[in-house]
Amino acid sequence: MRQYFKNAVIAGTAAAVTLFSGVSAANDTIRVGMPEVMFLNLTQFVAQEKGFYENEGLTVDLQHIADSSIPVRAMIAGRLDIVQTGMPETLSAIDKGAELITIGGVHTGLHYSFFVNPDADIESIEDLQGKRLGISGPGTLPHVVMVAMMQAAGMTAEQIDDVTWVSLSGSSSRRNGIATGVIDATVAGFNPRAIADPNIDVKFDVPGTLPNYVMTPWDVRVSFLEENPDVVKRFIRAELLATRWVFENRDEALEVARNYFDYDDDELIAFYDFYKNGIWNPNGRVTPEQAQYMQELNLDGGMQDAVHPAERVLDTSILEEVLAEIGEYEH
Template sequence: MTALTSSIVLLSMVLWLPSIVLAQERVKLRVSSATKTLGYGPLWIASKMGFFEKQGLDVDLVVIRASDVGIQALAGGSLEIAGSASDAPIAAVEKGLDLVIIGGIINGLTQSVMAAKKFKTYNDLRGATFGAISLTSGVTFALRQVLKVKGLEYPRDYKLLVIGGSPQTYAALAAGSIDAAALSLPLNYAAEEQGFNEIGRFVDVIPNYQLAALSTKRSWAEKNRPVLVRVMRAMAQTMRWIHQNKESAVDYLAKEMNLKPEHARRGWEFYTRTRMWNPDGDINVDGLQVVTQIYWEQTQSKGSVPSAAKYIDQSYLREALKDLARR
């Protein structure tokens, strides 16, 4: 082999090396979403529009309906990250599981109590059957608190029928299988257009809340810190893109979530204006404290209510944001 040929071979190896390293660094992750609705849209944008891929992450995003089921899958090792209602990881930690909340998805309550035409007020709902995704966690967790504040106790004053997430519950309401449901935005718009009554909005009763969040195992997070930082970097970039690209975000979400464009537009405007989609993907710590307080009351747990800090670790997101600031 001549010196020239050797140089060419060596140069070729050097040029190919970054690609080889990148290929070795690509990480497969299993991530869940409690439902496929507008509120969880950032997860689908991160997965389908390449934000995870740009961070060298091969993400398998799956829907696991009912937040408590998703958290069980996370604890059992079937997932690396779970997108769920925030009360579910709190409950898991209180049962001794090694879980932690690392970022926000939906930083507030967007649901409305929607009911058949004969129901006009909360008091009218005594004896009604509500559709729900679960008997305890997720939206049902908040629904029970809203109804309690309005003087309705479960199971004394109403029934809960497990059906599924907002799309399935809306279909049951439209079919007359249930009397009422907590519908997330923008399905409440669709229900109104069909003649159902809006009894009230959750946010008017519970103004500060952390509805949905990303969780993982603490032990896995500690061993895979660089990977988790890349995940949070992708989520921060996704949230920023959503806030900065209204028309593209609305168009994608309308198609991916099978929504009317006007409903997707109104939804985008609400989520961004209220910052229920946090621009950095951060957690609403004060809202999580409210979730903790309600959890403590509903489960009749002993002792003082813990600080929300017990359940979260924002260091992965903080490191991701520092990385983005340097670019």
């Protein structure tokens, strides 16, 4: 089992001070792949603006990429150190031999809404048969989520195959595709403005339909984890503390949000309430049961050839070290 941090030896008093104080002599830089800029990322914006990364001796380069299939490939190539863009893509890469692993995450909840064109005659999941469904690309998060919802509704493989998949990268592009009639339905990031658009209907309960779905956890290269366990630990601590701060300081967090999003106060509050209700994860855990569920979805969708043991795809040992130090968050 990959319990890298438990086996790491910190040599010297100075290194030990760095580990436990969260202060390093010179900032370490981490390149983090993220989805397109969305309210979900408020925790990262707070971590930057309120000094949570800096307090841990980190400089974090957040690279926003709309197509969720790209960051995993960039991480494999060494151009990113950590990605928070989609567990299905990471699991698929692991299945094909990539040395990657999930270590937890603060964005584990399923943050999609289900948008349909009002003229598409969609009242149930089963009505998706024969329709044009918007995804970022084959095997990306929207694709996996929509297939999982159809499976949960009891649709057969033949019924699921009887849809037309239309690639539109990014939540905003897919929502625009609904409004303009290019596609009939899609899943995309929650957006109160889209919900108010008369050209878009919102159906179903995506998070409630798939409660064990893990959306965008922290995924890393095994080599990066082995070589930089203290850096990863400080990154985890910064993100957990920033997320908890967001939970406890709504008004100040919304002030940070105003620097990134052109929404009115009511819309920002709607965003905040949505993400706080089960999407942001202040304890960062991903369970072996969730990893099993995600692999089974990939297997059913043809993205994996086999379901692997939990220790092959998940290692939360560093996360547990952090939680032992900062405590569990009750919410």
